[in-house]
Amino acid sequence: MLIDHIGACVFERGLLLVDETRNDAALFEMLRNTDRILRLIGRVSFPIFCFLLVEGFLHTHDRKKYALRLFLFALVSEIPFDLAIMGRLFDPVHQNVFFTLLIGLLAMMLCDYFRMQAQPVAQVLVLILAMVLAWALHTDYGYRGVLLIELLYIFRYDRMKQVVAGAVAFSWETTAPLAFIPVWFYNGKRGKSGKWFFYWFYPVHLLILWGVKTFLLPILISV
Template sequence: MKPEQKFSGISGSTLKIIAILSMLIDHIGAAVLERGLLASAWVKNDAALFDKIRAVDRVLRLIGRPAFPIFCFLLVEGFLHTKDSKKYALRLLVFAFISEIPFDWAVRGNAVDFRAQNVFFTLLIGLLVMMAASYFSKNIWLQGLIFALGLGAGYVLKTDYGYKGVFLIELLYFLRYDRKMQCIAGALAFSWETTAPIAFLPILAYNGKRGLSMKYLFYLFYPAHLLILAGIAQYCAAL
């Protein structure tokens, strides 16, 4: 008889896959259903069909809510373990610009739309805040100012999730030495998103291990899947 296997937790790569799948489902609702099918004439003219698709959309968006908190947690973990935070920030900046047109096209229907910026900008602001706060780790007042400036940047630049997203990153960083408190505080901070707190269940089970090496998976998947969904949405809207 084989010895009973004990649950060893969830690796970082598993968390990343969970977040990516959740995000994909969310964006299918936001792009293909909301901006595509629900905007098409044949669906608008069929009230029963419109209501059914709308109901499916609500379910997809609820499934997608846990994605962002997981990405925030992984960002904090990435910062704590990276050997070069400057390269980390540069990578986020590059992909923020690469992803902006796909994001605007998929979510807003325009190639360029300044009403909202993609999530890479939110993550970049959070990373810069952590870098600055770490540099001035002995000055609590300066750290407070840095946190405030980060919130302001998220609000002014209209990044995805805005100042609330930056605040979650700051909160998870501040509580980085206590996983249980991270999860409790994070769940409370994002309780305004109905299903987002569910993200902290797999986060609580995180075992601190990297898992499979998939450094660029999210970076490449994010703009690529948005481009594909934007094309599908445009096709559906034209039906």
Template sequence: MKTKWGISGSVLKWFAVITMVIDHFGASVLETYMMNVWGRSPLGNLFSDHWNELLRVDRILRYIGRPAFPIFCFLLVEGFLHTRDVKKYAMRLGIFALISEIPFDLAVRGKFFDWQYQNVYITLLLGLLTIWALKTQKDVWYLRLVIAAAGCALGELVHCDYGAMGVALIVVLYLMRESRFQQCITGAICTYWELPAPLAFIPIWFYNGERGRQPKWFFYWFYPVHLLIYGVIGSWILPGILL
């Protein structure tokens, strides 16, 4: 659905990336390291007097970042609807899911490997595979229901970021693709549990259907690279400065 006014997919993606970076700084440097890993070490004495301030700053950063994921889910659906090769699209997501796992674990879990929680590329890949399967069963409603339920269950089973709720959001945005109004309303309802994530559907409402200019590989690489930087800051640079 294209309009002559509004914002492009590129603008939406930059907005999501910027808010994601802010969110992950709180989740990684503040939460994982300053408040947990190093907070339980002798460095914890340096943070104890400022604990409430850290919590307050962290909460603000996490709130700012909440709209990022719904926007990425919306853009994934748009990408699926317009891609010439879904297989290659899924393959790219799968490759970067593997590339991102160590940076994700280092940044968010404080260790090199942690199979108990997987990065958001896994969520997006499962969502893509689910709506791809839904497309093949246009007229069999009970099979579509089984496919959607299976995708959500798998998201929960593999413990990917946002789990079943993340996959469900992608499914809902796909099913409501014929109406931007319905997408925004149902999407906001699906994300009400993580305020202020529903605010993502304000810029989504103004999406004009145009892809806009986008660096081909930049956005794929940005996710693992910025997580790796945060992991390095938390693991080595931060304690080196404070000790």
């Protein structure tokens, strides 16, 4: 995630746009290739977060609090996301990844409810509506991100199907299927708890990258 955002913010919104870089063909090409590598590496992270979301859903003691945390951090992260990735204080065109994860979680909650009510048609409708909502709100990874969460949830008790379905669903991202290698080897045991670190890391690292791009890069370039 951090590596991906370094490419998206510092390179694509910073280094690759300044005249000093664009007027030097060799330097521009080198930085553009570096950005591509960063983005390819960074794209491995999202499927892992989706898998962890499903695992969290299955094992949390309070799903409503889980959803509330995602919602609150979606709000907290929106301005840092817009500043770092979109280049402005607020941009309604693209919403941060917490909204994608929240929609996926709410879809799982509703599907689980309708499963208990033996209403398979309602479950399918929930999954479709969740993807439409992500698409309409322009959340990060959009309907494809929600689809991945839904597939990992549907095949939650079959690791082979889970890995294959996830890898195929995200094969449009060149390196994303690599994320399912550690998923395959996951032993189901909970590791050291650091959930608040990961929640806060997202908005904080975006603000830091925005600060680097906005304040530090101009100084370094002018030297």
